[in-house]
Each structure stands twice: as structure tokens, then as C-alpha cells.
Amino acid sequence: MKFDAAAEAEIDELNEWFQQNPKLPKEIDRILLKRFYRCMYGDIKGAKKLIKINYSMRNKHSHIFLERDPTDADSKQTFDYADLIPLPGLTPEGYKVSCYRLVDFDPAKVNHTADTKAFFMVSDCRFNTYDGFASDEENVETFANGDVQIFDMNGYTLKHLSRMTFSTLRIYMAFLQEALPVHLKAIHIINCPPYLDKVVSIMKPFISSEVFKLIRFHTVSLDSLYEHVPRSILPEEYGGTGGKIADLKAILLSELAHKRDYLMDPSHWKIEADKENAERRRWLFK
Incomplete structure (x- = not known):
């Protein structure tokens, strides 16, 4: 449009x-x-x-969406042990891809509510900028046609799952499915653990049938992921040419700090x- x-x-x-x-x-x-x-x-x-x-x-749910600071101690801990990275560029279909993974596998670092708060701060930071350039008009910024999420399960254990808060999970899934101003096109789960069935059994009650159909489990290799997300979008850590995750994360953290006042300004968020x-x-x- x-x-x-x-x-x-x-x-x-x-x-x-x-x-x-x-x-x-x-x-x-x-x-x-x-x-x-x-x-x-x-x-x-x-x-x-x-x-x-x-x-x-x-x-x-003000404790997640209003009472927040991208530079406070809880946010710092989340960003220290996890990557929540919007990837540069758009897929050929015009989709924006985001990647989520652990970098520190210690389950004690998990603070589910703070992590969820950080996730939505990253989303809000992104949503007041354009997603890329229109393919048919060079240098004309545009919005993505949809969102694709990649969840890397490497390092996740049952202890991580035990630290999930069901009330927070319910809020996260409801907002993701009902309130975000984007169209979710696919969710790719990579490096699936042996206890994948337990993960699915926990998450499924909170996921609509329409969204559940968007989930793709990649259990053998990343080759099946490349069929959906081109290597030009993916970071080097996943066999792509889209840059190093550390560099992309540095850009994200800088952007979050730059938009701190905006993210915390009640006039933009609070009724x-x-x-x-x-x-x-x-x-x-x-």
C-alpha cells in the first residue's frame, strides 16, 4: 500500500x-x-x-507495557543472556525477519516477565520506523508485508521452561495474536530439543489454531529454513550473509537507548x- x-x-x-x-x-x-x-x-x-x-x-497490563526502561538492570540482564534481533532487509516476499536465541544457557538468568517486557520494547522501537526499501522504487522506505520469527532452541532445557510464568505467557500470546499492527506470516523453530513435545504441550493452549499452523519445526538441519528465509537475510552464525549477530545487536541496543524517552513517555502509551x-x-x- x-x-x-x-x-x-x-x-x-x-x-x-x-x-x-x-x-x-x-x-x-x-x-x-x-x-x-x-x-x-x-x-x-x-x-x-x-x-x-x-x-x-x-x-x-502496565507492568509489562508501561513500567519499562530499556536500560534498567532487568533489561540489561535480558539482553546480556539473550538475543532479540530484528534482521536487516526484507525477504523476497517483503517480510521482516526477527531472530531470538540464548547466548547464556544458565536458567537462573530467566526472568520471564522482564524478558517479555524487553521483547515488546524491541517491537515498539522498531514499529515507529520503516522496515526497508520498496522493491519497485529505490530509496523509498516502506513497511514489511508481514513478520517472520525465528526461535533458536539451542541451550533451552526443561529448567528454562519451569521458570516461565503462565500469566505472562498468556499476556504475551494474546498481545502477539490480537494487538500487534503486523501480520504474522511464519514462526520457525530451529535446533529443536528432544523434549519438543513438552514445549508444544505447554504452548499450544495459548496459541490460536491459525497461528499454530504458521509454526515450522526444523529438526534436522537449517537447510529447510533456507527454503523460507534466504541466506542474504540470515546472520553469519546461521550460514547467512546478513552480518554478525553481535554487530546487529549493538545497533539494536544503540537504537533502544536512543528511543528510551519515547519508550518511557506515558503520553505515547498511557491512558x-x-x-x-x-x-x-x-x-x-x-
């Missing part, structure tokens, strides 16, 4: 609605607003519904009681 003058006018309309809605925060980044609009294929009503679901869930009360007074004395 190209944002021509007509689409930009609809974004203006959507932005005005957002700012005047007492059950939404005061501000929203324009690129993020475009994501909601584009995710619903230009359907204004659909975009409004998705926006309301997104911010309602954020404020219902303030005074805004709702002011709107009620406006209608009362109108």
Missing part, C-alpha cells in the same frame, strides 16, 4: 480521532499510526478497533484519567 495524498488525508483523520479519544493516550507516532492503518488494509474502522485493543491491553475526565466535562457542558 502506497501512502498517496488520499491515504495521508485518512491518516490525518485517524490521528485527529486518536487525539480526541478519551480512552487513548495523548500522542501516537505517525509511522506507528500508519502501521495500524496498513495492517487493516486501509480500513479506518478496522484500524480504530485494532488501536483500541492494543492500548487497552497495554494499560491493563490518562485526566484526558478521559476532561472529555466527559466537555460533553457535560457542551
